[in-house]
Every structure is written in structure tokens, then in C-alpha cells.
Amino acid sequence: MKGHITLLLVIFIIIFLFFFPKGCEKKFATLKENFSELIYPESQDILKCYQTLYDITKLFDKHKIEYYIDGGTLLGAVRHKGMIPWDDDLDVEVLQKDESKLTSDSFKQSLKKSGYNIHSYRLGYKIYKIGGRSIENYKWKYPFLDIFISKIEDNRTKLVLSNKNNNWDNCHFLKDELYPLKKYKFGKFKVTGPNDPYGYLNKCYGKDWNSVKYQEWNHKDEKRIEKVKSVLTKFDRKPATPMGPIKK
Template identity: 30%
Template sequence: MSNNNLESLHKLELSVLKQINDFFDENNLIYFAIGGTFLGAVRHKGFIPWDDDIDIAMPRESYNRLIKLSKDTDIFDEASVVNFHNQENARTYFTQIVVKDDYLVKYGLKENRIEGLALVDILPIDGYPDNHLMQTIYKFRIYVNKALAALSNSDKREINKVDSFRTLIYSIAKKLKIYKMFNRKKYYQKLDKIYSLNLNKETKLSGTVTGAYMFKELVESSFWKTREKYKFEDTFIYGGKDFDKYLTHIYGQYMILPPEEQRKSIHEVIE
């Protein structure tokens, strides 16, 4: 993505972030910055310069309430709340905030190769079983249903973004049109039930297992008990109080910038 496009995208995302802060506070919805967004808040006081979206997480109860509220309320001026509950062909299990078509033109942006340009990824925070046997069953069920959901999505999968083995699998699935054999929404519904098994239970670990790093994103549940405001460009973003423990767990020496050749967005936007 060109620097001009990235600047326009960050400007749009900041506008949406301010609306998130207002709407969530008004409705007692809790969120935390996660991943590269949290790293950006701590290391750069805003966006990582080459990052192109915002990642936040919500406790499952708040996450479910957001889904219900977004069905009846047009929350954002420039974007829509999209998930498999309200859009049949949603490409991800988790919720995304996607730019409305009119604003793609206004901000000089091009749409994503799937369905719309996602500004914000919203992931639920779920508990992880304490019992070792239950952990094994939990992981197995998630892996199986995620694999089937991915195959059902292979017609639209951006296969250049994943490792070579999965690239091969998706390529074969696409050529054979295997995706026609699977109902993506059905597998998302199954995953929804599995992820929610520990709702309202006190577990030692919890996190955004729906994310890219899956079970690596599990942290001590106490991390999600307290949050504070972090400066983020000309506004703020909420994040967990113990930022060092979280960022070290995910990134290691997180204050060290990566080599220049690695300073790229993981998302591709058509120029």
C-alpha cells in the first residue's frame, strides 16, 4: 500500500476509533487493544507506521452485546459492523468493522479482495479449560471446525498470505471447488458454541484464541481484569494495565524494531 493510502486509512481508522470509544463507553462495552495495535500504542503512541488496521478484543459478554446492538443501530458514520450473524458471506468468524462503499471513494481507498475493506478486527476473549483432558478436546474441536470453515472459504481465500502447505491445500480445494461441499456459516456457528463453553466460568487462562496466533494468545485471566487508557495518535485506546507482560509474551523484545524488509502490512489492498 502506498504511503498516501496508508495515511488516508489511518485517518479513517482514527475516526472510527473515536466513535468506538464513545459508543462503547455509553453502552458499558469493554474492549482491549491487542496485537500490533497494542504494540503500536506502547512503542509508537499510535499506529505502527506500516500497520493498516486496528485490532481489539472484548470479553465474550460484551462481544455478544455488541453483536445484538449492531443489528439495530448504525454505530459508525463511515463503516458497518460485519460478522457471520448479520452477513451470510462474512469471511471471518470474528467481527469486523468494514468501510462503507461511499467512504472508499471519499478517502481514496480501494476495496479488499474479499468483501469490503476491514478497518477494525474485533475478537472475543474466551476462557480456556483448566483440565488437561478438556484442553485436548477443546483444541481438537477447534482445529477440525476451523479447517472445515477454511475449506468452505477457499474460493475467496487470499492464499498468498499463508504458508506453502496451506497454500497448496487451498489451491487444490479451489480448483476442485470443494468449498461448495461445505457450509461456512454452519462451522462458524459450531465454533461459536465451542469458544463460548467457558462463558461465566473463572478459568486460569483466557484470550483471543480466534486470532492468528490462536493458543499463543492465551494469557492469565487476571490480565483482562484491569485496563487503562493509552495515548494513540490524537486520541486514546484502552489496553490491559500489565502491557509489558502481554507484549513480551506475544513479541518477545517488543521495543526493538524489526528489520526494514519485515516492516510490511500483512494485509493486501488492491492498488
């Protein structure tokens, strides 16, 4: 009797291996995605990002520069109440009408006094600590805050780029999604953002933005990362730490 059972088991295994290999591969691929590795920034760089966003938004307010968080910073504010744990830069938009204030001597002097520098590039501006970490082949330093310049046209925001190739056209706000601006909790302080972020997040990141995680860019080295989606866990929803202390 035992011999018959053993024989049946052997036959079953052979049939399974011959007829279901593709299904197995698919399941293994899915399993691999669910355990995909993310690159996490160092603790000191996370704290520098929080400090940078705090410092620069205070300077925006001082110089009456209207801004609102976007990109990964907005996603972090909505989903994590702070930085995404595997994010390593900051994203804000400034309307074109205030761009001249960004390049004014007054604003640059305030930046320098606070230990920051500003650099223009094809997608807008980068603000970074003067003593930040150098990035090979790039003029700015890490970590940094990205400023994208936008304008309101046809009842929506549009990025103003010196490069005609706009890969972020989906990442826009309708005017009534943007205004009135409101405050968002970001770690231990608050920043300004759009009134209704959900339309933007759905268009920019896809409707699964609240259930998956992935990376596409390593800002420390300015290099692309293969995009591999995996399941967002309850633990993943916590904000990046340390969130302080923030120097005020």
C-alpha cells in the same frame, strides 16, 4: 619498496576473498535486513484508522461493551503512543459475554448511523466504513477494525474461534495482566487496554519487540508479506501521522 607493498596488498585481497566469503555473505545479509523496506499506508488511510478507532470505541462505551486493544494496536500504543507507522489495521478484543451486544440491532443501527458496517468471519468480526475501499474476493472493506472474541479460562484469556486452528495462542493475557483495565494514549485520544501489556507483548511478538520492526500482512490487499526483521530506530518510534483532525 612500493612494488612490494602492492604485491602484499594483492595477496591479502586474494586470501580474503578465498577464505572469508561466507562471513561476507552473512554481513551483507545482515546489512540487507537492517535496510529492509516496509510498506507504509497512505496518509488518508492512517487518518481513517485513527477516526475508526475513535468512533467505534465511543460506541463500545455507549453500548456498555467491554473491550481492550490488543495485537498491533496495543504494540503501537505502548511503543509509539499511536499507530505503528507501517501498520494498516486496528485490533481489539471483546469478551464472549458481550458478543451478543455486538450483533444486536441496537449496536448495528448505531454503526450504520455513524457510517459503519460489521461483518462476521472465522476469526471474529470486522468493522469498516460503508464507503471504504473494496478488497478483491473479500466481503469487508479497507481500512477496518478487527474484533477478536475471547473468554477467560484457566486464569488467562483464550480466543474463541470458529476455526480450530489457533495460530495466536501465544497472544494471551493472564487475568491479573488484563485487569484492572486502563487508558492508553493513542494519537490524539485515549483507548482502553490491559493493565500490564508487557507479558502479552513478550509472548506474542518475542522479547525483542521493542528493538526490531517487521511486517507480516498487507491488509489493503489481504496478502501475506515476507517477515524480515530490521533494527527499530528512534525515528521509527514516532506514531503514524496524520493523527487528526478527529471528528467528534
